[in-house]
Amino acid sequence: MTATARRAANLAEILSQTARRLPDGTAVVHGATRWTWRELDRRVDALAAEFTRRGVGKGDVVMLDSPNHPEFVQAMFATWRIGAVLAPVNSRLHDDDVAVIAGVCRPSVMIGHASTTSHVDAVAAAHGLRGGVLWIDDRDADGDAVADVPEATDAPARVATWEGDPAWYFFTSGTSGTPKAAILTHDQLGFVVNNHLADLMPTTDSHHASLVVAPLSHGAGVHMLPQVARGAATILPSSVSLDPEEVWGLVESEGVTNMFTVPTILKVLVDHPAVNRHDHTSLRYVIYAGAPMYTPDQERARALLGEVLVQYYGLAEVTGNITVLPSADHGRPVPYGLSAGTCGYPRTGMLVSVQDETGAEVPAGEIGELCVAGPAVFAGYLDNPKANADAFRDGWFRTGDLGVMDSDGYLYVTGRSSDMYISGGSNIHPRDIEEKILTHDAIDEVAVLGVPDPKWGEVGVAVCVRTAGGAVTAEELTAWLGERMARYKLPRHVLFWDALPKSGYGKIVKRTIRDELAGQGWGPYAAALQVVS
Missing domain, CATH: 3.30.300.30 (ANL, C-terminal domain)
Incomplete structure (x- = not known):
């Protein structure tokens, strides 16, 4: 049977739909800035029109290099609205690292910030930027500011989006060599949005608010997408670096219901005395991922915050969608003499297999490599056939992590194969x-x-x-x-x-x-x- 090309929902549609449904609801909060969904949607149209004027279109790459800011969110959705591909980078990287990443994805235009000027210079010198540079949070920049982009007279035409069209080049940190760009597609990320809502924070709606305490360029940016889909406000702290006093103050003042973090950040937050100075009873889901959270740190966080911790295990290549450990499963007994607790059971619609070096599945209780299949697995690495060949075996994505599955289907990560x-x-x-x-x-x-x-x-x-x-x-x-x-x-x-x-x-x-x-x-x-x- 001949395969038929299928349309996919462009990620920018989740914003359009929410703006139509909840135009006056709060979309983004950052200090004194409070954008409604209608305002965010108009700003996205304006920046999308500016990209088009600069000759940037479907399939072109927009490199986004800034600390968290409302205009960062604007740039994400404007990129998708014109069918371009988002390539966000961590604003704390070295100039050379950003230039290497640009060599992989070849951006047409770059969105920078006053703190990342040297990055922009390095990319422009090494590769050129035919669409130029736009600056976030800086009307006095030596160039064009996102804030000064004129409002679009007409909404940009919808760009036809198809299954397999790239939306996000998600750069893996890797252990050595050149960073790899994991290709995340519109349809794959659409599955991830639904999966996050099903498994991580199922009650999320327009009455909720999500606090961002990690860079939007990585997992926090993916976590924001289901908030947009459900009309939940995204709260961005004013401080560029982590400020526990501000974080806990915002949890109280904004009635924050969920936040995405990583174990090291969560440890800093719960170890800080500010946690006892502010009301955090609004929290329903404190989601952590990105690395194992050691048992003593888990226990302290649960004691202070209540049973609100939700863990997920995942990689860039599977967009976080491997396992989930709901709050009710924290503290589950640890079998087989293992020292670390479980990271949960397979995510909805995903398959997890523990395999030996030949690809055969090992019995419960035996250590093997964790392998994954399902709609959340990425489309492959950009222009890197060798890495793609190494990453897959018999249709399974090989994580490179080692672990054990128990008889109930709960997974225990014992470490990276490279760490052993x-x-x-x-x-x-x-x-x-x-x-x-x-x-x-x-x-x-x-x-x-x-x-x-x-x-x-x-x-x-x-x-x-x-x-x-x-x-x-x-x-x-x-x-x-x-x-x-x-x-x-x-x-x-x-x-x-x-x-x-x-x-x-x-x-x-x-x-x-x-x-x-x-x-x-x-x-x-x-x-x-x-x-x-």
Whole structure:
């Protein structure tokens, strides 16, 4: 049977529909700025018309490089309204990183911010921008400001959108080499919107409000889409950096019902005294993803906020749609002697399989690679056939994560396959050790890595951050840990740092830790000491 091309709903349609249905409802809040859905929709039309005047159209790429701001949201929907492809980047990246990303996606126009001027210069110098540059939140920019774009006299014509048309080039952080652009399509993201509403925050409607505490360029931007679809307001803090006092103040003043965050940010928020100074009883869903949240941090957040935590596990390539752990399932008993709790069960309409190196599914309780199939899986990497070939096997997307499925269908992520190290012939999974170390009262954060060793092949290094006032030596921590796990798993070295490096999305970056260790001389013959304090 011959396949027939099918129309797809352009993502900009969810805004148009909400603006028609709820024109005077609150769409975006940022300091004193409060846009209605009608106003946001008109601003999107205006910027879409400006893109068209600049020769930007369907299939062209709009690079968006700014901290969170209402005009960021405007630019997202204006890009989709003309059928162009959004390529947002983290505004905290280095100039060279942004230039490399631009080399992958080749933007026609760039939306910048005063804080990202050097990024814009780097991209323009390396690749050129035929559609020029527009600036967010800056009427005095040396160029054109988004705020000064004239209102469109006529609404832009609807662009025909088809299944498979790209909407978003979502850049993966990767572990080495050039970043890859995961192609997210309009129809795939339409499924994700519905899936988020079904699995993460099912009661969301126009009476709700969502607080953004992570960059819109990544998972928080995807999380915003179902808010727009249901007419829930998006609240953007005024502070560019995380300010717990402002966050909890906004939760109280705006009656925030949900927020998307990552474990490191959520830990900062619940550890800050401001959490006890503001009313947060309006919260129904505090959704966290992007990295494992250690059990002690989960328990503290639940004690302070109530049973509102919702975890999801996912990757850029599956747009967060792998598993969900509702609030009622937090605290579920951990089987098989695993140290970490479950990340939940497969998302609605998705398939999850734990497979061995041949692609065969392993029995419940056995560790294997987590593989995924279903409508939320991306269309592939942009212009990267080798990466596509490596990423798929027999129709399954290979996450590169290791985990276990229990007999009830709940998944337990034990770590990245790239994080595992082999010491004396034994496979060591750092997550297991990190969970144990974090139960020590004097430890606030930890990352465990394998480093080369001439005798054992590899040995573990635990890089720890002490709590405020915490007093523990490497010898004491090793002895304490030795009473709680098998000796072969014990890190051979324990280091204490003032802080662990984190990405712009709040994840601990083990690659950077590894580079810093290498710079300090941690090579193949640096394992002479048992512990380093």
